[in-house]
Amino acid sequence: MEGIAIAMLGVALAVGLAGSGSAIGIGIVGQSACGLISEDPDKFGQTLLLQALPGTQGIYGLLAGFLIMQDIGIVGEELIELTAYQGYAYLMAALPIAIAGFSSGIYQGRVLASSINLIAKRPEELGKGIVYAVMVETYAVFALLATILMLFGIDV
Amino acid sequence: MLIDDTIYGYAVARVKALETHLLEQGQFERMINASTGEEALKVLSESGYAAALAELDDIHNFETVLADELRYVFNLVMKISPLPELIGMLALRYDIHNLKVLFKARFLGITSDLLIPVGSVELAKLENAVTEDDFLLLPEKLRRAANQIIEDFMVNRDPQIVDLILDRVLYDQLIEEARERQAPFLEGLFVRQIDLTNLKTLIRVKQMGLSRDFLSRVLLPKGTLAVEKLAAMIEEPLESLISMLDISDYADLVGEGVREWSEKGSASLLEKLSDNYITAYLREGKWVPFGVEPLVGYLWAKEIEIKNIRIVLVGKINQLPAESIRERIRDVYV
Amino acid sequence: MEIRVNPTRMELNRLKKRLTMAQRGHKLLKDKRDELIRQFMILVRKNKDLREHIEKELTDAFAKFLLARAVMPVENLEEALMYPTKVLRLDIHRQNIMSVYTPRFDWVEEQSGGAEESSIYPYGFVDTSAELDTSIETLSKILPQLMELAEVEKSVQLMAEEIEKTRRRVNALEHVLIPRLEETVKYITMKLDESERGALTRLMKIKDVVRAKM
Numbered sequence: 001m002e003g004i005a006i007a008m009l010g011v012a013l014a015v016g017l018a019g020s021g022s023a024i025g026i027g028i029v030g031q032s033a034c035g036l037i038s039e040d041p042d043k044f045g046q047t048l049l050l051q052a053l054p055g056t057q058g059i060y061g062l063l064a065g066f067l068i069m070q071d072i073g074i075v076g077e078e079l080i081e082l083t084a085y086q087g088y089a090y091l092m093a094a095l096p097i098a099i100a101g102f103s104s105g106i107y108q109g110r111v112l113a114s115s116i117n118l119i120a121k122r123p124e125e126l127g128k129g130i131v132y133a134v135m136v137e138t139y140a141v142f143a144l145l146a147t148i149l150m151l152f153g154i155d156v
Numbered sequence: 157m158l159i160d161d162t163i164y165g166y167a168v169a170r171v172k173a174l175e176t177h178l179l180e181q182g183q184f185e186r187m188i189n190a191s192t193g194e195e196a197l198k199v200l201s202e203s204g205y206a207a208a209l210a211e212l213d214d215i216h217n218f219e220t221v222l223a224d225e226l227r228y229v230f231n232l233v234m235k236i237s238p239l240p241e242l243i244g245m246l247a248l249r250y251d252i253h254n255l256k257v258l259f260k261a262r263f264l265g266i267t268s269d270l271l272i273p274v275g276s277v278e279l280a281k282l283e284n285a286v287t288e289d290d291f292l293l294l295p296e297k298l299r300r301a302a303n304q305i306i307e308d309f310m311v312n313r314d315p316q317i318v319d320l321i322l323d324r325v326l327y328d329q330l331i332e333e334a335r336e337r338q339a340p341f342l343e344g345l346f347v348r349q350i351d352l353t354n355l356k357t358l359i360r361v362k363q364m365g366l367s368r369d370f371l372s373r374v375l376l377p378k379g380t381l382a383v384e385k386l387a388a389m390i391e392e393p394l395e396s397l398i399s400m401l402d403i404s405d406y407a408d409l410v411g412e413g414v415r416e417w418s419e420k421g422s423a424s425l426l427e428k429l430s431d432n433y434i435t436a437y438l439r440e441g442k443w444v445p446f447g448v449e450p451l452v453g454y455l456w457a458k459e460i461e462i463k464n465i466r467i468v469l470v471g472k473i474n475q476l477p478a479e480s481i482r483e484r485i486r487d488v489y490v
Numbered sequence: 491m492e493i494r495v496n497p498t499r500m501e502l503n504r505l506k507k508r509l510t511m512a513q514r515g516h517k518l519l520k521d522k523r524d525e526l527i528r529q530f531m532i533l534v535r536k537n538k539d540l541r542e543h544i545e546k547e548l549t550d551a552f553a554k555f556l557l558a559r560a561v562m563p564v565e566n567l568e569e570a571l572m573y574p575t576k577v578l579r580l581d582i583h584r585q586n587i588m589s590v591y592t593p594r595f596d597w598v599e600e601q602s603g604g605a606e607e608s609s610i611y612p613y614g615f616v617d618t619s620a621e622l623d624t625s626i627e628t629l630s631k632i633l634p635q636l637m638e639l640a641e642v643e644k645s646v647q648l649m650a651e652e653i654e655k656t657r658r659r660v661n662a663l664e665h666v667l668i669p670r671l672e673e674t675v676k677y678i679t680m681k682l683d684e685s686e687r688g689a690l691t692r693l694m695k696i697k698d699v700v701r702a703k704m
Contacts, residue, residue: 117450253566
């Protein structure tokens with residue numbers, strides 16, 4: 001029965017760490033955005049778009065968490081019996097998105113803060129600022145992919 | 157000490173937004189091409205200076221507008237900076253200026269209105285300190301300098317000593333503080349300022365015909381160029397100064413500026429190139445997303461902008477030829 | 491012109507004395523005027539040269555100062571120049587040119603520094619422009635000439651006044667006093683001659699009458 005607890009640690013890490021990454025990232029962009037808006041309030045729309053970008057890591061984490069919870073029956077009729085081995089397997093599968101979500105969220109936030117500085121001067125270059133941030137996003141997506149593939153590989 | 161550098165996010169973004177309001181080279185060009193001082197002022201009032209200029213009744217009082225602007229910008233950057241101590245280091249210059257004024261006023265027995273209300277120590281406290289001979293609130297180095305000034309002045313009554321002692325302690329203090337606060341970018345700035353000042357001092361003292369002994373006392377220590385080497389240059393022709401610095405960072409600046417100085421007797425090019433050199437250095441930190449660099453850069457940019465405006469307006473009001481105005485206009489930061 | 495004098499011999503003598511005196515005075519004043527004008531011309535020429543020279547230098551110094559002022563914040567500039575190193579002590583003496591008292595300036599520059607290398611520059615080298623040095627240097631160099639100019643200019647002014655006064659006196663003597671005295675002398679002489687002739691005629695007449703009676 002202890003397998004469930006270990007699997008739930010995986011859920012917690014996936015949702016929690018990736019979510020923290022997003023929160024920190026969004027926070028960083030938010031600070032920069034405030035700096036810009038205090039001088040140039042017309043750019044609110046653009047900064048909001050930029051600020052929202054690091055939110056994806058949290059969503060990926062939540063998605064991975066959901067998949068695990070569905071597998072182990074937390075969301076569903078009844079809990080499934082898991083051995084400790086299976087529990088660890090779920091925990092391991094959760095790690096990629098947890099780790100990459102955390103760090104990519106923060107670094108995406110930093111890139112986006114720079115993008116805010118960029119659009120302060122050249123609002124027309126918003127697209128390029130987003131592209132740079134999306135480059136960071138790639139690795140969150142890879143991590144999510146790895147997590148999902150690993151989950152599919154677990155026999156229950 | 158590892159600190160979270162993202163605390164600079166707000167300040168840097170705000171400064172980036174402010175940078176867009178800095179005057180561009182083209183605007184200075186238009187001001188230079190204006191036919192009169194009033195016309196030039198009109199060009200200026202199309203920019204961020206509009207509100208302040210609207211209240212200006214006499215063009216000759218434009219200095220107050222510039223001084224107010226500098227004060228405003230300084231206080232703003234100080235306020236938004238997450239580590240105001242670093243920006244405060246840049247304000248030390250104003251403390252030093254105020255001390256100079258206060259000491260000289262005291263020795264002359266007058267009161268002066270030349271004080272600048274920017275600075276890390278409150279003006280009233282400074283005033284009190286100088287009149288009461290009580291410098292406890294100053295950093296230790298400044299305190300020692302203050303006592304030294306009083307002692308020296310009582311004997312020699314030479315006003316130059318006030319400036320010399322305070323200038324030296326200013327850069328001493330700045331370098332030390334930059335090291336203490338681990339701000340290599342600021343330290344780099346101060347070191348460059350010391351070097352450039354020393355180069356200028358060398359040529360100036362040489363032209364005044366004063367002794368090598370005097371020169372080695374007024375050169376600022378802690379630059380990258382050794383004081384003894386520079387002092388020795390006073391006995392050599394300027395050419396050898398140029399060749400001495402041939403492989404240093406200052407090669408271009410010295411090559412052009414000093415040559416012009418020795419040929420035409422005008423320091424304006426060297427002074428302009430020195431300012432441009434500092435601007436170029438600060439530009440390196442312009443795109444740092446989290447850090448004090450863009451803030452320092454912006455303050456300097458504003459200072460240069462105000463200098464340029466002053467050059468154009470003084471030139472225009474006094475009908476100097478456009479060429480002699482143009483050759484003094486500094487590069488802009490943006 | 492009406493002359494109201496007593497046509498007496500005593501008056502005549504008095505007037506004659508006055509006339510010679512006036513003529514002598516006139517000659518002296520004329521000489522004085524000529525000499526004054528000569529001196530005046532020398533001074534004026536000197537004044538003109540000095541003035542042209544100084545004006546050129548000053549324009550130059552002001553242009554340089556203007557440029558220094560343009561690149562320095564006004565507070566920095568004024569702080570730099572707030573406490574001068576040199577104090578000028580000025581003594582004014584009187585000097586007599588043709589009885590005109592003109593000023594002569596003697597001045598001593600006192601170094602407030604006292605140390606051997608103290609210079610004319612009362613400021614430090616940080617935050618001050620090198621263009622300030624050159625303008626201070628030029629200004630300090632032309633100070634003695636400026637003092638000389640002030641001296642010469644004032645002398646010229648005083649001399650001009652004196653020349654004007656002397657000329658008016660000469661003219662008054664030449665065109666008013668001397669002619670009038672001469673006329674009066676002439677009148678009295680005529681009057682005296684007239685009465686002398688009258689007396690003679692009377693005498694001769696009496697002689698005739700006396701002779702006829704005898």
